[in-house]
Amino acid sequence: MKTFNDATLGQVNEAMKNSWTAFKEYRKKDLKQRARFLRTIAKEIEAVSSQLIVTASRETNLGEARLRTEVKRTIFQLTSYADACEEGTWLDIRIDTADPKRNPEKPDLRKMLVPLGPAVVFGASNFPFAYSTAGGDTACALAAGCPVVIKAHPGHAETSQLVADAIDAAAIKCDLPKNIFIHLHGASFEIGKALVQHPYTKAVGFTGSFEGGKALFDLANQREVPIPVFAEMGSVNPVFLLPGKLKRDTGVIAKMYAASITQSAGQFCTNPGILVGIENDDLDEFEKLLCDEIKKVRPEKMLHPGIAKSFIAKRAKALNQKGVGIAAVSQFEKEENEALPTLAEVPAEIFLNNPLLHKEVFGPFSLLVKCSSMKELLQVADAIEGQLTCSLIATAEEAKQNAGLIEVLKEKCGRIVFNGVPTGVEVALSMQHGGPFPATTDSRFTAVGADGIKRFARPVCFQSWTDDLLPAELKNANPLGLWRTVNNELTQKAIQ
Amino acid sequence: MKTFNDATLGQVNEAMKNSWTAFKEYRKKDLKQRARFLRTIAKEIEAVSSQLIVTASRETNLGEARLRTEVKRTIFQLTSYADACEEGTWLDIRIDTADPKRNPEKPDLRKMLVPLGPAVVFGASNFPFAYSTAGGDTACALAAGCPVVIKAHPGHAETSQLVADAIDAAAIKCDLPKNIFIHLHGASFEIGKALVQHPYTKAVGFTGSFEGGKALFDLANQREVPIPVFAEMGSVNPVFLLPGKLKRDTGVIAKMYAASITQSAGQFCTNPGILVGIENDDLDEFEKLLCDEIKKVRPEKMLHPGIAKSFIAKRAKALNQKGVGIAAVSQFEKEENEALPTLAEVPAEIFLNNPLLHKEVFGPFSLLVKCSSMKELLQVADAIEGQLTCSLIATAEEAKQNAGLIEVLKEKCGRIVFNGVPTGVEVALSMQHGGPFPATTDSRFTAVGADGIKRFARPVCFQSWTDDLLPAELKNANPLGLWRTVNNELTQKAIQ
Numbered sequence: 005m006k007t008f009n010d011a012t013l014g015q016v017n018e019a020m021k022n023s024w025t026a027f028k029e030y031r032k033k034d035l036k037q038r039a040r041f042l043r044t045i046a047k048e049i050e051a052v053s054s055q056l057i058v059t060a061s062r063e064t065n066l067g068e069a070r071l072r073t074e075v076k077r078t079i080f081q082l083t084s085y086a087d088a089c090e091e092g093t094w095l096d097i098r099i100d101t102a103d104p105k106r107n108p109e110k111p112d113l114r115k116m117l118v119p120l121g122p123a124v125v126f127g128a129s130n131f132p133f134a135y136s137t138a139g140g141d142t143a144c145a146l147a148a149g150c151p152v153v154i155k156a157h158p159g160h161a162e163t164s165q166l167v168a169d170a171i172d173a174a175a176i177k178c179d180l181p182k183n184i185f186i187h188l189h190g191a192s193f194e195i196g197k198a199l200v201q202h203p204y205t206k207a208v209g210f211t212g213s214f215e216g217g218k219a220l221f222d223l224a225n226q227r228e229v230p231i232p233v234f235a236e237m238g239s240v241n242p243v244f245l246l247p248g249k250l251k252r253d254t255g256v257i258a259k260m261y262a263a264s265i266t267q268s269a270g271q272f273c274t275n276p277g278i279l280v281g282i283e284n285d286d287l288d289e290f291e292k293l294l295c296d297e298i299k300k301v302r303p304e305k306m307l308h309p310g311i312a313k314s315f316i317a318k319r320a321k322a323l324n325q326k327g328v329g330i331a332a333v334s335q336f337e338k339e340e341n342e343a344l345p346t347l348a349e350v351p352a353e354i355f356l357n358n359p360l361l362h363k364e365v366f367g368p369f370s371l372l373v374k375c376s377s378m379k380e381l382l383q384v385a386d387a388i389e390g391q392l393t394c395s396l397i398a399t400a401e402e403a404k405q406n407a408g409l410i411e412v413l414k415e416k417c418g419r420i421v422f423n424g425v426p427t428g429v430e431v432a433l434s435m436q437h438g439g440p441f442p443a444t445t446d447s448r449f450t451a452v453g454a455d456g457i458k459r460f461a462r463p464v465c466f467q468s469w470t471d472d473l474l475p476a477e478l479k480n481a482n483p484l485g486l487w488r489t490v491n492n493e494l495t496q497k498a499i500q
Numbered sequence: 501m502k503t504f505n506d507a508t509l510g511q512v513n514e515a516m517k518n519s520w521t522a523f524k525e526y527r528k529k530d531l532k533q534r535a536r537f538l539r540t541i542a543k544e545i546e547a548v549s550s551q552l553i554v555t556a557s558r559e560t561n562l563g564e565a566r567l568r569t570e571v572k573r574t575i576f577q578l579t580s581y582a583d584a585c586e587e588g589t590w591l592d593i594r595i596d597t598a599d600p601k602r603n604p605e606k607p608d609l610r611k612m613l614v615p616l617g618p619a620v621v622f623g624a625s626n627f628p629f630a631y632s633t634a635g636g637d638t639a640c641a642l643a644a645g646c647p648v649v650i651k652a653h654p655g656h657a658e659t660s661q662l663v664a665d666a667i668d669a670a671a672i673k674c675d676l677p678k679n680i681f682i683h684l685h686g687a688s689f690e691i692g693k694a695l696v697q698h699p700y701t702k703a704v705g706f707t708g709s710f711e712g713g714k715a716l717f718d719l720a721n722q723r724e725v726p727i728p729v730f731a732e733m734g735s736v737n738p739v740f741l742l743p744g745k746l747k748r749d750t751g752v753i754a755k756m757y758a759a760s761i762t763q764s765a766g767q768f769c770t771n772p773g774i775l776v777g778i779e780n781d782d783l784d785e786f787e788k789l790l791c792d793e794i795k796k797v798r799p800e801k802m803l804h805p806g807i808a809k810s811f812i813a814k815r816a817k818a819l820n821q822k823g824v825g826i827a828a829v830s831q832f833e834k835e836e837n838e839a840l841p842t843l844a845e846v847p848a849e850i851f852l853n854n855p856l857l858h859k860e861v862f863g864p865f866s867l868l869v870k871c872s873s874m875k876e877l878l879q880v881a882d883a884i885e886g887q888l889t890c891s892l893i894a895t896a897e898e899a900k901q902n903a904g905l906i907e908v909l910k911e912k913c914g915r916i917v918f919n920g921v922p923t924g925v926e927v928a929l930s931m932q933h934g935g936p937f938p939a940t941t942d943s944r945f946t947a948v949g950a951d952g953i954k955r956f957a958r959p960v961c962f963q964s965w966t967d968d969l970l971p972a973e974l975k976n977a978n979p980l981g982l983w984r985t986v987n988n989e990l991t992q993k994a995i996q
Contacts, residue, residue: 028907093990098930098951111920113930118910225721229886229937232944390725403969411524414614419961422969424607433985434594434609436961441725447958448728455594455959462943463951465915465932473899473918487990489929494589494983494990 006162008189015188016198019153022183023122024204026151029181031119034476035090035484038147041178042086045138046079048170048177056166060132063160065305065341070268071133078133081431082143088433088454089147095477096463097488101499111468114478117461119149120232121206124199126220127157127164128211129307130271136160137167137187140451141209141234141459148460150207151184155199158191159308165189193219200224200233207460210235211273211451214364214442221445234459236451239391239417239443240277240364241426244381244409246398249423251286257397258290261370262297264425266345269304270368271311274393274426277364280352280373280384291372295332295347303334303342306367312341315367319346322365327354331372343367352380356387378406385409390440390447391417393426416440418447502658504685511684512694515649518679519618520700522647525677527615530972531586531980534643537674538582541634542575544666544673552662556628559656561801561837566764567629574629577927578639584929584950585643591973592959593984597995607964610974613957615645616728617702620695622716623653623660624707625803626767632656633663633683636947637705637730644956646703647680651695654687655804661685689715696720696729703956706731707769707947710860710938717941730955732947735887735913735939736773736860737922740877740905742894745919747782753893754786757866758793760921762841765800766864767807770889770922773860776848776869776880787868791828791843799830799838802863808837811863815842818861823850827868839863848876852883874902881905886936886943887913889922912936914943 011019033041049056057071066074088094095116103110123145127136134140142152156164168187175184188195196216200208200223208224208231210217217235224233243261250257264276281287306312323330323346331347338344345368352375355361361371375381385394394413396403403410403422413420418439429437429452437452438444444451449459471480480499482488487496507515529537545552553567562570584590591612599606619641623632630636638648652660664683671680684691696704696719704720704727706713713731720729739757746753760772777783802808819826819842827843834840841864848871851857857867871877881890890909892899899906899918909916914935925933925948933948934940940947945955967976976995978984983992 031907087988091988093985096951098928098949100926100928100930108924111924111926113926113928115930115932121911221726222721225718230717230941232942400966400969411527414960415617418959419963420965421963422965424964428604428607430596430607430609432594432596432609433988434596434611434961436611436959438959440958445726446728448954450959453594455592458944462936463914463932463934463946464910465930467915467917468920469916469918470896473896489589492583492587492929 008161008165010190010192011188011195013194013198016195016202019186019188020122020202020204023151023153023186026181026183027121030151030184031149033149033180035092037178038149039086039090041174041180042082042089042143042146044174044177045171046082048174049075049138049167050079052166052170056163059166060160060163063163064132064307066268066307074131074133077431078138081134081140082138084431085143085147085454085457089457092477092484092486094454094457095486097477097486099478099488099490099499101491113465113467114474115463115465116475116477117458118464120460120462121150122153122204123150123207123209123460124153124155124205125209126155126196126212129157129159129311131211132160132163133167135211137164138171140456144456145209145460147457150460153186153188153199155196156187156189161189196220197223201227206231208233213237217445233445234449234451235445236273236438237442237444238273238364238366239439240362241274241391241393241395242278242280242388243276243395243397244385244413245279245281245290246402246406247282247284247286248399248402249397250281250290252399254286254290255293258293258297260425262294262301264427265370266298266301266368267427269306269343271307271366272427274429276370276395276426278371278373280375280381282378282381283374283376287374291331291349298332298345298347299335301334301345301368302336303338303344305341306343309341311366312343315343315365318365319367319369322361322371323348325358325361327351328361347372349374352376352384356383362389382409382412385412388416390443392437392439392443393417393419393421395421395424395426397423418443504657504661506686506688507684507691509690509694512691512698515682515684516618516698516700519647519649519682522677522679523617526647526680527645529645529676531588533674534645535582535586537670537676538578538585538639538642540670540674541667542578544670545571545634545663546575548662548666552659555662556656556659559659560628560803562764562803570627570629573927574634577630577636578634580927581639581643581950581953585953588973588980588982590950590953591982593973593982595974595984595986595995597987609961609963610970611959611961612971612973613954614960616956616958617646618649618700619646619703619705619956620649620651620701621705622651622692622708625653625655625807627707628656628659629663631707633660634667636952640952641705641956643953646956649682649684649695651692652683652685657685692716693719697723702727704729709733713941729941730945730947731941732769732934733938733940734769734860734862735935736858737770737887737889737891738774738776738884739772739891739893740881740909741775741777742898742902743778743780743782744895744898745893746777746786748895750782750786751789754789754793756921758790758797760923761866762794762797762864763923765802765839767803767862768923770925772866772891772922774867774869776871776877778874778877779870779872783870787827787845794828794841794843795831797830797841798832799834799840801837802839805837807862808839811839811861814861815863815865818857818867819844821854821857823847824857843868845870848872848880852879858885878905878908881908884912886939888933888935888939889913889915889917891917891920891922893919914939
């Protein structure tokens, strides 16, 4: 395995200065040029995908099939965000034309999003492609017109370097500024701190632990000029099981959830870590079937020894809490760095009074919270913290009768799943991957889907500029054929 | 003058609990109901406008004509945001329909903005109507579906109380939940702190000083669950005077800027506090004409004695800096609590090395920064902090030749004015009233114009919900006739 030296603080400073210089050139590139760059990165990654998968599999223990899917997803992200970038609706263009007859005279006003500046992106441990070097944050920042400085995740530094080489090759092919993309290695907290606090850093993307994300958020807010941090810090993605539906589809739900809990050793930020049901015979039957499924799942190696160690510790801590019992563990022996699929159970009363049980155990672990009544289930819903997702398992009838519960779930999360599992985050404009704190640091934005581009932009209004001086996006003729709100009407027409 | 007691900390807690209860009802109200509420508030304010103007004039020293315009503006804000609320494009609806044939199956995903929860709004001293009790922040929060808790500005507490009564009357007429709007008095920092740090507070709107806004921002980020703070903290709104245009229209520009600097005793957040030009005979001529105009302006009473005192202190501090000279002051004697219109001047070299001179002197004060060359003017542009606005006075030719300068100005502000003055903030969808820190705490949002509604909302995605369970906004039939992006295409059509 190749080793890479941590960047020095001098190199961090140099990188940010170079990124700033690149910004001055890159922000002048039009939507087509940015889109072409993203598509070229996708092609370069595709060209070396076999090598990428072999390297990532060695570095992360993730299986080849899983990694192949992730590379495909990464390529889809790059190309679909390229399409969205070029289509340009994300620019949120609003134009109000002048009215010289009004008293006082009404000026011509035209607003669009412009890039924030250099973005620092931290690679994620669990997604070496889709949330790392050429992942969603990088693709969004580049689409918005921001250069990117990546801090490679040390867990897959070689993979990261290969992806970075592909991006560099794409930049050269597209004749884009040197340093539009800068790749740094580094395992220390100091490097992260220096990157977030550098005056030329204008936004930060991060996917990882609560501790890591919150530390970056605090550092960013303590700057002389605070900057936005988009930290996706995971959650327990609670699932609420209503009795009617559970009775009707007991076996199907048990199978579906056993797979969702244990897939890829549970190493997904949308892993369902908490199941909430109401005690009765059907819940017992569901639990039995779910236990049977969990027992059949073979332990898998986790991403790296640190994550396996953390799983063991957090699992043990949860299981050691008063009132928590083991419902099922995998029947297979586990080897080193493997995670043992586990279902635990706890009475709701105890869950409600022990905040530790609300916390994520990153891995194939889920806690079944048993309520004595619907009233108690509602109390559990009220007590949970901000989440990426909440899921509701219910018949149509039950959903209608429990509008209050649905309102509470909406309040708690960014995505609310009906009779499905939270794992499997679709890359689509309609996706919301982000939720109230502590799931993320900014619930108003998404980390998946082309709306994520908006994280790296802000509006600027041009007042009383003449047509020849305006950017193409705002000119009367609408040469790019963009959707624009003109005098309060959404249109693709030119202004006469 | 009536006096009001500060709310106790117990009353603050009670207010937030009541606001949270009101939220649970109010979030269920549809766009039409919210719009009707805003329009009814506008009518109630109109009905008592004479009383409001008399009271505000007594409390703030602002003239009746100015206040009449502000009440009109406030009414226009309420009604135009009501229109935008109902029209619903701000909901940013994105729908991707299911594809059961894809492998893996593609789920149905539908996303829209939902309200954040109770919003705390701090009244502004300089705008007793448009940025206070029923001002832009309140109108936006109510349009988004958030109840509002107002902390009245102590400088116009009686006016605030009258406006609050009008809002209460409107709520009753619209049969809306009690406590959808709560009005508190309070002059102490402790009350502000308690409001921002209350667990039920989900967003904060503020217009005022940098010190005040930054303190609220820090308090909000130190919460267990941080919340967004939209603090508009003012700026010096620099104006860059290029020589060709200055030569051509010397007198017109001087007159226009003298008015902009001194209007309403300079008590606007968009007041042009810095003028930047290149030393030559034309700049001398401009300065002479500007001085002549400033001398002719009569001092006006400031909003209240505290603001007058602060103006005197900040003006004196700026004038006492090494290298700063007085160019002109009003020829009239000033009376107590009046502000003396003042133009100061300083060589760019000194300005560049003294950060104190970059700071706002809230009042009728502007500093002419004299550069030895275009290169130095660019250095000044590079050195300024984040601003609400930047203005460029230039011929078309000069603008074309100085694209680099325009790029720098864009980077620094939220609105860039061409051959005009920054004062006079149009209420329009295309307005951007917000800029990079320290002008505001979140440059991605605007405090003026219907896009400000988005400050109080966040997206939620509904995955795999059946049509009958979806909110009206997301149903196939599109019963509200909203603009929605369906399968990546913007349309008002129903889904077949």
